[in-house]
Amino acid sequence: MLPLPAATASAALPARRRAPRLRQGDTVGLIEPAGFTADSFDLDLVLETVRAMGLVPRAAPNILSRHGYLAGTDAERAAPINAMFADSEVRAIFAVRGGWGSARVLPHLDFDVIRANPKLVVGFSDITALHLALAARTDCPTIHGPNAASAWGGLSWDSFRRLAFEGETPTWRNPEGNDDRLAQRSGRIRTFRPGRAAGPLLGGNLTVLSALVGTPWLPDFDGAILFLEDVDEAQYRIDRMLTQLGLAGILGRVAGVVFGQCTNCAASGPSLGGFTLSEVLAHHLTPLGVPAFQGALFGHVADQFSLPVGSRAEIDAAAGTIRMLEPVVG
Template structure:
């Protein structure tokens, strides 16, 4: 489901019940009491266990659900094809319009997977919309006590960054369960989550296929907006979700970080608006570098700046390395980007290299 359509649905959706709002506030206070806030040193960072065949993966739907139950069963089969056993969340098949069931039910499944000693990792079925609604309901202290691989992207961005910020656990921006893993995606997944390789390049474009001799391909090229080299811990994911976290207790610290961003279905002017919001909030001025992935389905009426123009104008003069075109976003070929891990961005070479140990 595209984000533009979801926003239209939101306009017509009923407001949260008063009892639910009270529970939300109480949970927010509990989250504040957890008190952990990840800094740039990484001294208190927790790395989950590397993935090995035979492990049990908990399958959850913290945002929207698939349209049909068969799509959920397909996701379970995908996880099994990777060599894992599957434990489905108690509320995995629930639906409530654009949400995968009530907020409390989705949060319950999520917390239960981290508390369950039989579950080794947690994969998200899909994104869509809904994770910001459950952030105050998560057991951040419990997640820190039981660090596990958390994998997903798009709307899952809010979970990835909030958990890194509030629990100090490395999380992973990567493929959802309800998708086929291409050869490229599987290779990237293996080197980060199974093999724990380092140093290792993240999101380098795959080699061109079936290109005639001397032919120059446009697809998956790297654009270098600003040169230089920088190191910092990775934060980011979907631009819309990162903008939605600003001003909340779940927004990660941007100081000295490598910020990675992607989006789907957002016209250049809307990307401009969100990047401007980050700039006005002083966040873009704090980062050590910016790595843009893919901005797909960015339809416009033609009376617009190009996406390249928007990204360059807002970020090229920040005095940090900035590149565009790495393989993360709403695309078939995806890398896995560990949120919280130390990385090096080279604006001249157009590379993002993981320098940190992210699984143990």
């Protein structure tokens, strides 16, 4: 583990509320706040995955519902979230999948109930809307990590287990590639500006975050470590969304930036492919004058780190590390 400078020692940080630690045999809720699961056999795999964690899954009533491209109406998708936060038997809440639609449930959530009953909400991609809204309206950290229907390989499971079950404060660093090359090719990082920075981890999917700009569902980004990822977005669209965050004043307030994985982020036509993704990121991140790097293992990839949204962390942009400064569970 990297040494922690005295100026950011965890003992000097203000205490935050924590979610309950997960234990073997705990009941966890399964929600569909966005897209629907079309096949009951897919749900069977999700249930088996949660049971393999040593947990007892409790599916929301809308778990196999369909309303257009959504898993039920907005009210139907929000109701189980409120109910699971209010239910003392449910220790954490897993999103089955993303898609689109989590932002639509935000006006239907009972934030007083949520604030009074802190629990881990686990998921990524469209679930970013829930992470950011809970960070804005409550003091309860959540986990940006695999959805329940994700692959849950060894790296993903170990990362989540150490945070949610063990209550550790680990340091995440990309594993070295095992490809047969003289120089490492996989798992590389690109440093736009070296240095260390500490602050609350805030972010998630860039598309979802940028769509929430101008709404009451975004937290305060002053001094935050902004982390971003995306999928199926051409370079010019990443450019457009980062421009929006810059013009909205968000980029200028953060203490550091980590851009994770951008899967299938390439233009389909030659007229839109003039800049690489790294060049687009350099245009926006280097002038900020804060530590920033690209390539950390989170996003739409088979294995990913779990990141506790709202919890304090320290990044080292030259080393490509994300170090937790406080546990996410009590």
